Amino acid sequence: MTRTNLNRFGTLIAFVLLCVGFSIAAPAAFASPANVFNLIQQMATLAIVATAATLVMTISEFDLSVGFSASLAAVICFVLFGQGYDVWLAVPAALLVGLVGGAANGVLVARFGIPSFVATLALGTILSGFAFGLSGGQSLFQSVPDGFKSLARGDVFGIPVLGFWIVAVLGVAAFVLTQTEFGRRLRAIGGNAQAARLAGLPIVRDVIVTFAIAGGLSALAGLLLASRLGSVQHTMGEPLLLPAYAAVFIGTTASPTGAPTVAGTLLGVAITGVMVNGMTIVGVEPFVQKIMTGVIILVAVLLRRVGRTK
Amino acid sequence: MLDLSGISRRFGATHALEDVNLALSEGEVLGLVGPNGAGKSTLIKIIAGADRPDAGEIRIDGAPVQFHSAHDSYAAGIRVIHQDAPLVPGFDTVENCYLGRAYPRRFGRIDRKAMRAAIAEVAAGIAPELDLDVPVMFLPPAERQFVRLLRAVADKGRLLILDEPTAALPAEDAERFYEVLRRTRQRGTSIVLVSHRLDEIAEFCDRAVVIRDGRIVARFGKDEVKPEAMIAAMGGSTSQRSTRETDTTAPKMIEIDGVTAGDLTRPADLAVHAGEVIALYGLAGSGRSSLVNAIWGAIPWGGRMRLMGADYAPRSPRQAIAQGVSCVPADRHRSGLFLSEDLIFNKTLPLLSGYRRAGGLPIPDTGAERAEFLVAAERVSLSYRDPRQLARTLSGGNQQKLIFSRWANRHSRVMLLDEPTEGVDVMAKATIKDIIRAIAADGNAVLVSTSDRDEALELGDRIAVFRQGGIVRIFTRAEASAEALSAAAQSREAA
Numbered sequence: 051m052t053r054t055n056l057n058r059f060g061t062l063i064a065f066v067l068l069c070v071g072f073s074i075a076a077p078a079a080f081a082s083p084a085n086v087f088n089l090i091q092q093m094a095t096l097a098i099v100a101t102a103a104t105l106v107m108t109i110s111e112f113d114l115s116v117g118f119s120a121s122l123a124a125v126i127c128f129v130l131f132g133q134g135y136d137v138w139l140a141v142p143a144a145l146l147v148g149l150v151g152g153a154a155n156g157v158l159v160a161r162f163g164i165p166s167f168v169a170t171l172a173l174g175t176i177l178s179g180f181a182f183g184l185s186g187g188q189s190l191f192q193s194v195p196d197g198f199k200s201l202a203r204g205d206v207f208g209i210p211v212l213g214f215w216i217v218a219v220l221g222v223a224a225f226v227l228t229q230t231e232f233g234r235r236l237r238a239i240g241g242n243a244q245a246a247r248l249a250g251l252p253i254v255r256d257v258i259v260t261f262a263i264a265g266g267l268s269a270l271a272g273l274l275l276a277s278r279l280g281s282v283q284h285t286m287g288e289p290l291l292l293p294a295y296a297a298v299f300i301g302t303t304a305s306p307t308g309a310p311t312v313a314g315t316l317l318g319v320a321i322t323g324v325m326v327n328g329m330t331i332v333g334v335e336p337f338v339q340k341i342m343t344g345v346i347i348l349v350a351v352l353l354r355r356v357g358r359t360k
Numbered sequence: 361m362l363d364l365s366g367i368s369r370r371f372g373a374t375h376a377l378e379d380v381n382l383a384l385s386e387g388e389v390l391g392l393v394g395p396n397g398a399g400k401s402t403l404i405k406i407i408a409g410a411d412r413p414d415a416g417e418i419r420i421d422g423a424p425v426q427f428h429s430a431h432d433s434y435a436a437g438i439r440v441i442h443q444d445a446p447l448v449p450g451f452d453t454v455e456n457c458y459l460g461r462a463y464p465r466r467f468g469r470i471d472r473k474a475m476r477a478a479i480a481e482v483a484a485g486i487a488p489e490l491d492l493d494v495p496v497m498f499l500p501p502a503e504r505q506f507v508r509l510l511r512a513v514a515d516k517g518r519l520l521i522l523d524e525p526t527a528a529l530p531a532e533d534a535e536r537f538y539e540v541l542r543r544t545r546q547r548g549t550s551i552v553l554v555s556h557r558l559d560e561i562a563e564f565c566d567r568a569v570v571i572r573d574g575r576i577v578a579r580f581g582k583d584e585v586k587p588e589a590m591i592a593a594m595g596g597s598t599s600q601r602s603t604r605e606t607d608t609t610a611p612k613m614i615e616i617d618g619v620t621a622g623d624l625t626r627p628a629d630l631a632v633h634a635g636e637v638i639a640l641y642g643l644a645g646s647g648r649s650s651l652v653n654a655i656w657g658a659i660p661w662g663g664r665m666r667l668m669g670a671d672y673a674p675r676s677p678r679q680a681i682a683q684g685v686s687c688v689p690a691d692r693h694r695s696g697l698f699l700s701e702d703l704i705f706n707k708t709l710p711l712l713s714g715y716r717r718a719g720g721l722p723i724p725d726t727g728a729e730r731a732e733f734l735v736a737a738e739r740v741s742l743s744y745r746d747p748r749q750l751a752r753t754l755s756g757g758n759q760q761k762l763i764f765s766r767w768a769n770r771h772s773r774v775m776l777l778d779e780p781t782e783g784v785d786v787m788a789k790a791t792i793k794d795i796i797r798a799i800a801a802d803g804n805a806v807l808v809s810t811s812d813r814d815e816a817l818e819l820g821d822r823i824a825v826f827r828q829g830g831i832v833r834i835f836t837r838a839e840a841s842a843e844a845l846s847a848a849a850q851s852r853e854a855a
Binding site: 237250 | 656658676677678680681687689694695696697698699700701705709710712713722723724750766
C-alpha cells in the first residue's frame with residue numbers, strides 16, 4: 051500500500067476501528083440492530099445537509115444558510131398545515147422556498163460577485179428572520195397530517211425509511227457529480243473558475259443552479275427532521291451547519307486530490323455520528339463528546355496534510 | 361566563491377544530476393540554460409539547501425559545506441529569487457525587505473529610521489528610482505521585482521539565483537531590470553541566471569552552461585555565449601522564418617472592423633484569410649491580448665466582427681466555441697488548466713457535450729473521451745504516462761500541448777493563441793510552432809498574439825504590430841524584419 055493510499059483509506063480505517071472499539075466496549079448496546087436503526091435515523095438529516103455543503107464546496111464556495119433554509123422550510127410547512135393545507139401542497143411549497151432562497155444565494159454570488167461566505171450569511175439571517183416571524187417564536191406541532199409523519203418514520207423490511215432517503219439523495223448527488231456533464235463543470239469551476247470561464251462553461255448559470263440545489267436539499271432535510279420529531283421550532287436547523295461542514299472536511303481527507311466527494315462526506319457523517327452515539331452509550335459526558343469531535347476533525351485533516359507535504 | 365564538484369542526484373532509476381562541476385567567482389554572472397526537466401531546478405534546490413546531493417561536494421570560499429536545510433544555505437549568503445516570490449502587498453519596500461529579519465530596535469521599539477536608512481543605502485546603489493515608502497501593491501511589476509532583488513542583497517546576499525526573472529515583464533521593463541542587476545553585480549555579488557530567453561542570457565552573462573539530461577553538455581565563455589550555439593547544445597534546431605505569403609484569394613475567415621476592447625483603445629481593422637497565420641506583436645498592454653479576448657468573447661468589446669461573412673458578436677467564450685472559434689489563452693496555470701484533474705478531463709471539458717451517447721443524456725461516454733484523447737495527444741505529440749494522471753504532473757511544455765489538444769480533433773475555423781510558447785523550453789517550442797503551422801495548413805485562420813519578436817517573425821505570414829492600444833502597421837512577409845518590428849512596436853513619436 052503506497053503512502054497516498056494509506057492516507058486515503060486511513061479515514062475509512064479510522065471509522066472501522068471506531069465501530070470495532072465501541073462494539074467491544076458496549077457489545078449489547080452499540081452493535082444492536084436497534085441502535086444501528088437509531089444511528090441511521092440520527093444521521094439522515096445531517097447527511098442530506100452535508101451533501102448540500104458538498105455540492106457548494108465542489109465549486110469552491112460556502113453556503114452558510116443551509117441550517118436556516120432547513121428551519122424556514124419546516125416552519126412554512128407547519129404553518130400551512132395549521133391553515134388546513136394538504137401535504138401535497140405544503141411540502142412542495144416548503145421545498146420551493148428552499149430552492150428560491152438557494153437560487154438567490156447563487157445570484158448574489160455569481161451575478162453580483164459577493165463572496166459566498168458573506169452572501170449566504172446575510173441571506174441565511176434573513177431567512178431565519180422569516181422563520182422566526184412565521185412561527186411567532188412558538189413551537190409548532192398541531193394538525194400535522196399522518197401522511198407527513200410517514201415521510202421519515204418507521205421502516206420498510208426493517209430498514210428505516212430515512213435510510214432510503216440517504217441512499218436516494220446521496221446516490222443521485224454522487225452520480226451527478228461524478229458521471230454527468232454538470233458534475234464535471236462544477237469540478238472545473240471549483241478547480242479554476244477563470245479557466246472554466248475561458249473554456250466556455252456557463253458559470254453563472256451553473257453556480258446559481260448549484261446554490262438552488264443546496265437550498266432545496268437543506269429544505270428537504272428540514273422537512274425530514276420535522277417529520278421525525280413531529281414538531282418544529284424556528285431555530286431547529288441551525289445546529290446542522292457546523293457538523294455538516296465538519297463532515298465534508300473529514301470526507302476530503304479520503305479523496306485523492308483533497309476535493310470534496312459525496313462518498314467522503316458520507317464517511318464524515320458516519321464518523322461524527324458514530325462518535326456521538328458511541329460516546330453517549332459508553333457514558334461519556336456531553337461536553338467531552340464535543341471536545342472529542344473537534345479533536346477528531348483536526349486529527350483527520352492534520353494527518354492528511356502531513357501525508358501530503360512529504 | 362561557490363564551487364560544486366561531482367554533484368549527483370538520483371530519483372529512483374533516473375539521474376536528475378550526474379557529475380556536475382561548476383565554479384563561480386565573486387561578481388560573476390553565470391547563465392544556466394536547458395530544456396524543462398533537464399535538472400536545472402534540482403541543481404538550484406541543491407545550491408539552496410532544499411535538496412541534498414547523493415554525491416559530490418559544495419565549497420564556499422574554498423571550505424567544504426553541508427547544507428542540511430534552506431537555512432544553512434541562507435546563512436552562507438545564497439538567495440534564490442523566484443519571479444513570483446511573495447511580497448506583503450500592503451507593506452512598503454522597507455518593511456518587505458525586513459520580513460523574516462531581526463528589526464533594529466531603539467529603546468525596545470522598532471527603529472523605523474534605522475531600517476529605512478539601511479535599505480536606502482543599498483537601494484541608492486542598485487535601484488535609485490525605486491520609491492521605498494509606498495506599499496508595494498502600488499508599484500509596477502518590474503519594480504516589485506526590484507524589491508525582491510533589494511531584499512536579497514540588503515540581507516547580506518552574496519550569490520543570487522534568479523529563476524526566470526523577466527518571464528512576466530515586457531521588453532522595456534526587462535531592460536530596466538537588467539540595468540538594476542548590472543549595478544548589483546558591481547557590488548561584487550555573484551549571480552546565477554536561469555532563463556528561457558536566450559538572448560538575455562547572451563547579453564548579460566559572463567559565462568553560460570547548458571544542462572541536459574542532468575549533465576552539463578556545453579560551457580560557453582564570455583564571447584561564445586550566443587543563442588544559436590546554446591540552442592544547438594540543447595539539441596534543438598535554430599528557428600526558421602516563415603516563407604509563406606498570404607493567399608489573398610482564400611476566403612476571409614474573420615473580419616475585424618473598428619473593434620475596441622480593454623487595452624485596445626483605438627479601433628482596429630484586420631481580416632484573416634483561411635490558411636493564414638497572422639502574428640499580433642506588441643508589448644504587454646499594447647492591445648494585442650485584448651483583441652484576442654474580444655474575439656473569444658471573454659471581455660466586452662465594441663465595433664463589428666464577421667465570421668466567414670456572417671455577423672459574429674460573441675458575448676462569452678461559450679458563444680465563440682459554438683461558432684467554431686478556438687482559443688489557447690495566455691497564462692496556462694491561471695487561465696487554462698485544471699491542475700488537480702486528469703488529462704482527459706482537461707482535454708474534453710470545452711466540448712464536453714460532444715461526448716454524449718446516442719441517447720442524448722448529458723452523461724459523457726468515457727470510452728469515447730479516451731479514444732479522442734489518444735488521437736489528439738498523438739497529434740500534438742504530448743508525452744504522458746497515463747491519460748488519468750493529473751495535469752499538474754506534466755512539464756510546462758506538455759501542459760501547453762494539453763491545452764492545444766482540446767481543439768485538435770475538431771474542425772474549427774479560427775484559432776486564437778495568446779503567448780503560446782511562454783515558459784516553454786526550446787524543444788517544446790519547436791513542436792508547438794509546428795502544430796500551429798499544421799492548424800493553418802488545415803484551412804483555419806490562426807491569430808498568434810506574442811511579445812516575442814522572433815516568434816512573430818517565425819510564425820506570421822503577416823504581422824500586425826500593436827502599440828499603445830492600437831494596430832500601428834501590418835507587415836507582409838517581405839516587409840518584415842526584426843528592426844522594423846521593434847521600431848514600430850516601440851517608437852513613440854509615430855504614435
